Amino acid sequence: MTVVSSTKNPEALSFTIVSEFAAGVERVWQIWADPRQLERWWGPPTWPATFEHFDFKRGGKIAYFMTGPDGEKARGWWHITAVAAPHMLELDDGFADENGDHVDAMGVTRMTVTLEDFGDSTRMTVSSVFETAEQMEQMIAMGMEEGMGQALGQIDAILAGQSVS
Template sequence: MTVISTDKNPEALSLTLVAEFDAGVERVWQLFEDPRQLERWWGPPTYPATFYRHEFVPGGAAKYYMTGPEGQKAHGWWEFTSIDAPRQLEFNDGFADSDGNPTGELGISHATVDLESLGQRTRMTIQSTFESEEQLEQIMAMGMEEGLKQAVGQIDSILAQHANA
């Protein structure tokens, strides 16, 4: 299993996930940089993501939706606030309407993704920070922690397919 740990910290208003992969930092970075690879793992297996906008530059936007088992769509947006390839990226994250416009529903969270080289392996740390304890609890109640673990758990197979290609 790629996910090493998750830690929900109500005092810091954060959720942190740590995972390790059998691939170098540059290869793992591509999983964020390339929207076709990103949508292969962003979202749990039963809610796959489709990115229809992906401006991977500071100030750029990503717009996507996740499609549920019954065909329902949950829309989201990112605003990239910092990109330091291939080591770190930061983005604001929230819910969107069907046109990709932020709704303000459940507020905004801020994600920081750090990639650390462990020789031929990479440690990825994703930390999401929330505006309030209420927002953190609402997002957790929607299944974010388990969904993120399932989503990141799909990365190994993507990396293995690339290595054998």
């Protein structure tokens, strides 16, 4: 398993998950920068992602959906606010309706991804900051912590050139 730690900080309205991978920073960056690779791990194994629009640059917008075991589609969007390849990505993350429009009632989460060289490996830190304590509680209750752990657990096989089932 690649997850090193998972921390919820209610005072800072944040959730941070740290993982390590046996690959260089540039290679790990590609699992974010390439939508086909991102599709292979974003979302838990039972909720695979499909990226419909992918403008991976500062100011870019990304639209995707995850498909559940019963065919249900959960849609989401990202608005990229900062990119410092291959070490940092920052974006606003939210839910979307079936038309791809933002679901304001679910709020927006600011996600920051940092990649650090750790000798023969890369340490990836994904930090999500919520707008309110209620939003954070709702996301955790929806399974964000478990889902992120499962999603990150799929990356080793991608980096090793294996297929993810």
